[in-house]
Amino acid sequence: MVDLFLNGFVSVLNLETLLIILIGVALGLVFGAIPGLTAVMAIAICLPITFGMEPLNGMALLLGLYIGGVSGGFIPAMLLNIPGTPSSIATTFDGYPMAQNGEAGKAFTLTIIFSFLAGLLSFAILIFVSPLLASIAIEFSPFEYFAVTIFALTMITSLSGNSMLKGVLAGCLGIVLAMIGMAPIDSYPRFTFGFSDLDAGLDVLPVLIGLFAISEILKAAENKDDQNKKRIEIAYKLRDIGISFREVFQQKWNWLRSTLIGVGVGILPGLGGSTANIIAYATAKNQSKTPEKFGKGTPYGVVATESSNNASIGGALVPLLSIGIPGDGVTALLIGGLMLHGLNPGPLLFEQHGDVMYGIFAALLIANAFMALLLIIGMRFFIRILNVPQHLLLPIIIVLCVVGAFGVNNRLFDAVILVACGLLGYVLIKLKIPIMPVVLAFILAPILELNLRRGLMHSNGDWTPFITSPIAFVFLTVALISVIVAVRNNMKRRRIVGDQ
Amino acid sequence: MKTSVKWTCITLLVASVLTIVFTTNIATPTFGESQATVSEASVESYPNQTIEVVVPAGAGGDTDLGARLLSQYVGEELGVSMVVSNIAGAGGSVGSREILDARPDGHQVLFFHNNLLINKLFGVSDFDHRDYKIAAISTFDMGDTFIINADAPYQDATELADYAVENPDELYFGTEVGGYTHLQMMAFERETGASFRLIDVGGASDKIVALLGDQVDVIPIAYGVTTDYIANGDFSSVGVLAEESRELYDNTPSMVEQGIDIEFEKFFFFAFPKETPDEIVETFSQAVKEVVENNEEYQSRAESYYTIPEYLDGEEAFEHMEGVREYYTELIQTLEEDES
Numbered sequence: 001m002v003d004l005f006l007n008g009f010v011s012v013l014n015l016e017t018l019l020i021i022l023i024g025v026a027l028g029l030v031f032g033a034i035p036g037l038t039a040v041m042a043i044a045i046c047l048p049i050t051f052g053m054e055p056l057n058g059m060a061l062l063l064g065l066y067i068g069g070v071s072g073g074f075i076p077a078m079l080l081n082i083p084g085t086p087s088s089i090a091t092t093f094d095g096y097p098m099a100q101n102g103e104a105g106k107a108f109t110l111t112i113i114f115s116f117l118a119g120l121l122s123f124a125i126l127i128f129v130s131p132l133l134a135s136i137a138i139e140f141s142p143f144e145y146f147a148v149t150i151f152a153l154t155m156i157t158s159l160s161g162n163s164m165l166k167g168v169l170a171g172c173l174g175i176v177l178a179m180i181g182m183a184p185i186d187s188y189p190r191f192t193f194g195f196s197d198l199d200a201g202l203d204v205l206p207v208l209i210g211l212f213a214i215s216e217i218l219k220a221a222e223n224k225d226d227q228n229k230k231r232i233e234i235a236y237k238l239r240d241i242g243i244s245f246r247e248v249f250q251q252k253w254n255w256l257r258s259t260l261i262g263v264g265v266g267i268l269p270g271l272g273g274s275t276a277n278i279i280a281y282a283t284a285k286n287q288s289k290t291p292e293k294f295g296k297g298t299p300y301g302v303v304a305t306e307s308s309n310n311a312s313i314g315g316a317l318v319p320l321l322s323i324g325i326p327g328d329g330v331t332a333l334l335i336g337g338l339m340l341h342g343l344n345p346g347p348l349l350f351e352q353h354g355d356v357m358y359g360i361f362a363a364l365l366i367a368n369a370f371m372a373l374l375l376i377i378g379m380r381f382f383i384r385i386l387n388v389p390q391h392l393l394l395p396i397i398i399v400l401c402v403v404g405a406f407g408v409n410n411r412l413f414d415a416v417i418l419v420a421c422g423l424l425g426y427v428l429i430k431l432k433i434p435i436m437p438v439v440l441a442f443i444l445a446p447i448l449e450l451n452l453r454r455g456l457m458h459s460n461g462d463w464t465p466f467i468t469s470p471i472a473f474v475f476l477t478v479a480l481i482s483v484i485v486a487v488r489n490n491m492k493r494r495r496i497v498g499d500q
Numbered sequence: 501m502k503t504s505v506k507w508t509c510i511t512l513l514v515a516s517v518l519t520i521v522f523t524t525n526i527a528t529p530t531f532g533e534s535q536a537t538v539s540e541a542s543v544e545s546y547p548n549q550t551i552e553v554v555v556p557a558g559a560g561g562d563t564d565l566g567a568r569l570l571s572q573y574v575g576e577e578l579g580v581s582m583v584v585s586n587i588a589g590a591g592g593s594v595g596s597r598e599i600l601d602a603r604p605d606g607h608q609v610l611f612f613h614n615n616l617l618i619n620k621l622f623g624v625s626d627f628d629h630r631d632y633k634i635a636a637i638s639t640f641d642m643g644d645t646f647i648i649n650a651d652a653p654y655q656d657a658t659e660l661a662d663y664a665v666e667n668p669d670e671l672y673f674g675t676e677v678g679g680y681t682h683l684q685m686m687a688f689e690r691e692t693g694a695s696f697r698l699i700d701v702g703g704a705s706d707k708i709v710a711l712l713g714d715q716v717d718v719i720p721i722a723y724g725v726t727t728d729y730i731a732n733g734d735f736s737s738v739g740v741l742a743e744e745s746r747e748l749y750d751n752t753p754s755m756v757e758q759g760i761d762i763e764f765e766k767f768f769f770f771a772f773p774k775e776t777p778d779e780i781v782e783t784f785s786q787a788v789k790e791v792v793e794n795n796e797e798y799q800s801r802a803e804s805y806y807t808i809p810e811y812l813d814g815e816e817a818f819e820h821m822e823g824v825r826e827y828y829t830e831l832i833q834t835l836e837e838d839e840s
Contacts, residue, residue, distance in 0.1 A: 033806040044559045048568060072617070162630070182590050185677045185700045187624045196597060198587025323712065324728065325705045333559055335705075342567065342804050346728025410554075411584040411598070457699050460670070 008358025012366060017057055021363055024061040026371045027069020033382070035076055035397055036404020036415070038085045038205065039069025043333045047340070055354050062272035062337050066330055067119065067367045070273055070309055072109050075382050078104060078302075082213040082314050082397065086274035089212065089439065090281035094294065094301030095138065101297050106243050108379050110299055111306045113248060116372040118259040118307035122314025125263055126321070131443045134322040137267050143465050147472035148268065149448045151479040155282040155438040160294075162336035164490045166433045174441025177202055185451040185457075197413045204274070206405040206418040207442060211435050213401050214422025217394045219429060245256035248482060251303045254284055262308035266315020271447070272328035273312040278440055280308030285435035286482070317364075321357065323347050340379040509620055532633035538605045546780045547664025551575070551582045552608045553770075558588045561704075562722065565805055566639055566768050567611040570791065573798045577787040584611075591615060591679070593625035598626060604773040607778035609635065613768050614680050617825050618665045619830055622678040629821045632771035635781050636788045637812040637820060639802060641766040642742040643749040644684065649711060650736045657739040657758040660718070664694030674701040674716030680766070681720035683828060684741060686835050688755075692751025722766075723749045741765075748803060763768065767824075768807070769817055785814055 002451030024046075031042040044063040050058030053142045073088030078095035091111075098107040125133070140148075153171070160167020183199025184367070192198040258280040265276040283303035285294045294301050317334075319325040327331040335345045343353050350357050372398065406417040428435055459465045466472055542548070553571050557563040567584050575582035587595035592615045599610035601624050610632065620628040646660065654660040662670050673696035675681045685696060696718065697723075701710040707719040708726065712734065720741075727750070729735040739755045741764040757763060772781055791798050792811040802809045812820055 047559060048584070051568070051572070138709055141713065143714050182624070187591065187622065187678050196594075200594045308656060319709075323708075325709050327556075332561075332705075336565060337559070337804065344724070344728055346726075347732050348728040348736065352728075405634075409587050409589065411594075438779060455701050460697075 003359070004354060004358045007355060008360075008362040010358040011056060011355060015062055017363070017368070020053075020057050021064045021367050022370050022374075024064020025068040025367050028065040029072035029371070029374060029378075030068075031065070032072025032088075033065055033075040033084045034080045034400050034404070035084050036154070036205070036209045037407070038404070039066050039409050040333065041331045041339075041404065042069050043330060047333060047337055048388075051340060055338075055343060055353075056359040056363070058341060059153075059334070059356070060278045060361050060367070062334055063360065063363055064367045064370070066334070067310075067313060067364070067371050069121040070114050070313055073309070074115075074302075074306055076113075076385075076397075078107050079386055080216070080397075082216050083208075083397070086208050087312070088276055088305065089208070089436070090273070090277045090305040091302060092115070092212070093281065093305075094296070094298050095305075096303065097295070097297030098299070103297065104383065105379075106247075106299065107302050108375075108382075109243050110248070110251070110303055112372050112379075113253050114251065114303045114307045115375075116253060116368060117308045117372070118262060118311040119368040120365070121256075121259050121314065122263050122266075122311040123361070123368065124339035125319050126364075127361050128316040130318040130322040133263075133267055133318050133324075135299075137319055138323070140268065140471070142451040142458060143469045144475070145268070145451040146448060146455055146466060146473045147469075147479075148271075149451065149473035150350055150445050151475040151482075152271070152279055153441065153444050153448065154479045154486075155279055157433060157483060157490075158282040158438055158471050159278070159436040160283050161434045161438065163432075164487065167437045170428070170433050170435070170437035171441040174438040175445040177207065177438070178442045178445035184446065185453050192206040193350055197411075200409075201407075201446075202417055202421075202442075203408050203442060205408045206414045207373045207421045208274075208439060209401050209404060210418040210421025211425035211428075211439060215399065215417065215429055217398060217423025217436070218422065218426045220390060220394060249285055252298065253302050254300050255307050257287070258284060258304040258307035259311040262311025263315035263430065265308075265317075266312030266328075267318045270493075272316060272330075273309045275440070275443055276308045276312040276315075277305040278436070280304045314364075320345070321349065321360070324349060427433050510758075538603075538737065538775075538780075542605055542642070543777050543779050546606050547578050547580045547782055549580065549607055551578070551580055551606070553582055553584045553593050553611050554599050554602075554608060555584055555586050555611050556588065556592035556598075557586065557612075559586045562641070562724075562805065562807075563611065563768065566802070566807060569798065569801055569805070570611070571630050571640055571789070571793055573791040574784075577790050591624050591784065593617050593619045596625065596627070598774060599771065600631060602773050604775035604777070606772060606776055606784060608773075609784070610771045611768065613766050614824065617681055617821065617828060618678075618683065618769075621825075621828055624678065628825070629769075629771065629818065631774060633774055633776050633778075633781050634814050634817045634821065635770040635772055636769045636785045636792075636794050636814060636816040637769045638788050638809065640808045640810050641686075641722055641724075641770040641806065642740065642746065642808055643752075643766075643806055644681075644741045644764050644766060645721065645723045645737045645739065645749070645752065646684075646688070646741075647711065647719050647721055647726050647729075647735050647737055649714070650730075650733055652717065652736075655736060655738065656753070657755050657760050660738050661688070661692035661694045664696055665692065668695035669697045671718055672697050672699045672716040674699050674707050674710045674719045676700060676702060683831060684720045684762070686831055687764070688760070690831065690834060691760050691762050708716070713771060722806065725750065726787050728807075746808075748806060748808065767817075767820065768822075781814060789813070 028042055031037040043062050070087050073084030075090045077083045077088045077091035078099045081096040082090045083092055095107050154476050155165050156171045182189055182199055261280045262276045265271045281304050284300055285291050316328055316331050320331045326335050338345050402415045405414045408414055519591045525718050553567050555567045563660045571584055572583035587598050602608040617628050619625040650708055654663045673685050675709055679698045695774050701707050704721055704725050707721050712715045712717045726735055739758055740749055740752050741762055742754045743763055745754050762833050789811045792809045799809050
C-alpha cells in the first residue's frame, strides 16, 4: 500500500498536474464564493475540457474544483450574510455575526484551519477504511433512509430560533414547496396547475439562493445609507487575524464530531454537503453548554459547519471510489469523468487502474493543501469586497444569482423561481419566520417521501419494518427524544421569560 | 482608497461577465415564439452558428456521454461547434419540450432515447417522436440485461423464468416505475408467465446498490455498467435482451437465443422541431451518417462506452420508432387487460 501511495504521489508531482490542481482549486473557490455558482456547475462546465486530458489530470482538475467549490462558500456567508454554496448555509449563522463583531479575521483563520484539517481527516478515512464504510452504506435500505431523514428533520427544532411554532410552520412550508412537480415513483403531477414548466418541480439551487441571497439583498436595500460605513470599518479590523493556540485547541471535539458527521452524511447518497453543515451546526448547538451564544457569533458554530462541509467531500467519495456508486450530484459527474477516460466505475477500479486511483488520492491531499494555501494568500483580498459600495456590489450579485439559477438546467424558468423565492424569503424575514427550517424541509422532504413509499413497496404496505430494523429503530428513537427535549426546553425558557 | 474600490468593481464586473460567458452556452433563450419561419437564406447558409444539443438528462450519464462524443465529431463535420446543454427533469420530458418549442432553424437539436416514447405512453408527457422531425438514429445499446447475484439458484434466463413461475411474487425486481426497464419486466412476465414483485429503486447506480445490499433479486440494467461486478464475481447476467449475443457484451447469450422472445434495444436519436426545413435536417443527418459510418476514431470510442454506432436516416429512424411504439403500446395494453 505504501508503495502504491508513493507511486500515486510520483504520478501527481509533476509541474503539469500540480498546475492543473492549482487551477482547479482556484476556479473552484471562485465558483464557491460567488452566490449561485456551485461546485456542481464548475465540474459540469469543465467535464468536457477533461476529454482531451490524461485520465489522472482530468480527475485532478475535477477534484480540485470540487474541493475549491465546497470551500469557497464561506467567504460571502461571513462577509455578506449570503451563503456562496448550499454547503455553507449554516456558516451565515455565526460567521456573519462574527464579522459584524469585528472578528472576520478570526473567523476566516478558524475556517481555513478546520476546513483543511477536516478535509485531511476525511480523506484519511476515505483512503483507509472506505471499503468497510461502503459495505455499511449498502446495507441501508429505504427503511433506514427514512429513519435517518426523519432524524435530520428534527433538527428543525434546534434551528427554529425563539418560536418553535414558527419553526414548524416554516418546515411545513418547505415540505409544500418540495411537493410541487411530479410525485416520485408514479410521476403523478402535483400542484403544477397545468404548467408544464412545473413538471420537474423546483430545483434546490434557485430556491436556496432565492431564499437566502435575494432576500438578503432586498433587506440590505432598505437601509441604503448607513451600511457602507460600517462595512469598511469591519474591513479594517481584519488585519487582526491572530488567534491563539488555545482557541484552536479548544475546538478539537467540536471539529472531530463535525468531521465525522460530515463524512457520515456525505456517504449516504442523496443527503450530501448541503445537509451535512446544517446537521453539524444543530448538533454542535445541542451539545454546547452555552447554546444561547449560537447565532450571535460563536467560533463553535463556524468550526462546526466549515469542518463538516469539507468532510462531506471525503464521505461522498467513499461509495464512488470503493464500489463505483455516486453519492450526490457532484460524484455523479465525477463518474462521468471516469467513464470519459474508459475507467469503468466499479469495485475493480483499484485492481485495474490502481495507478490512477492512488494518483487521485494524492491529488486530493494536494488539492486540500492548495485550498488552504490559496485562502491564506487570498484572505486580505476577499475582504476588499466590503470596500465596494453596496449599490454596486449587490446588483452584480443579483446578476450572478440569475446566471447561477439559469445554469442549473439551462432554463430561464429557474430564474423566475429564484426571484419568487427571493420575495418569499423577504416576506418570511419580515414575519420573523426562520428561513432555515424551510430549506431543510425542502431538501429532506423528497428523500423522506421517496424512501417511505419505496419502503412500503418492499414490505407490501406493512409499516413494522420501519421499527424492527435496528438502525431505523435507533434513529427514530433518537429523533423522538430530541423532539421531546427540545419542546421541554422551549417551554422552560418561555416560563423563565414569563416569570421575568 | 478610491482606486482600490474602482479596481475591485472592475474585477468583479469582468468576473461576472466571464462567468456568464462560461456558464451560458445557449445562443438565445426562447420564450415560446417558436413558429417563426426560417428564411431561405438561412437554410442555405446552415449551419452558421453554434448548434446546441439538448440532452434531457443529467451530465455524466450514458445519454450525456453519447451526446458529447457525437457532438465533437459531428461538429467537426459540419464546421461549427456543438455544445451540449443538460436539461434534466420529469423523466426527460422537460428537456424534450424545450426542443418542441425551439426555433426551427436547426441550431437547437434534441438527443434522446426510447424514453421519449415511453413518457407519452405512461402519461408523463403529451408528445412523442411524431411531434418532431427525426434527423437520424446514431447509436444503439443492445446490451440491456437482467442482472442477478452470482450465488442465486438460477443462473440463466430460463432458470430465472422457471423459478419466478414456481414462486410467484417472491423475487424482488428492482426497477424505475414507469421507466424503460419497467416495460422490460412486463415483457418478460408476459413472455414466460413469471411473476415478480415490483420494487422502485431508482436509476442505474441505485439498482446496483440495491442488488449488492440484497434488497432486490433482479435488476434490469445496461451490461456496460456492470462488467466490473461480473468480473468480480458479485453479479452475473442471465442474458441480454437482444436478438443475438455480441462480443461487445462478452458474448452473453441473448434472451432470444434462450427461447424467450423479448428484444429491447435502446436507440439514441437526434430530433428537430417539426417546422424545421427538410434541407436543414438532411444536412445534419448526412453529417451524422458520415461520422457514424466512416469515422473510425468515433466508432472505437463509442464502443468503449458499450454502444454500437449504427446510422438510420430520418425516415428509417421514424419507422423504427413507430415499430417500437406499437410494441410498447401492445405490451402496456395486454397488462392493463390482465389487471382489470
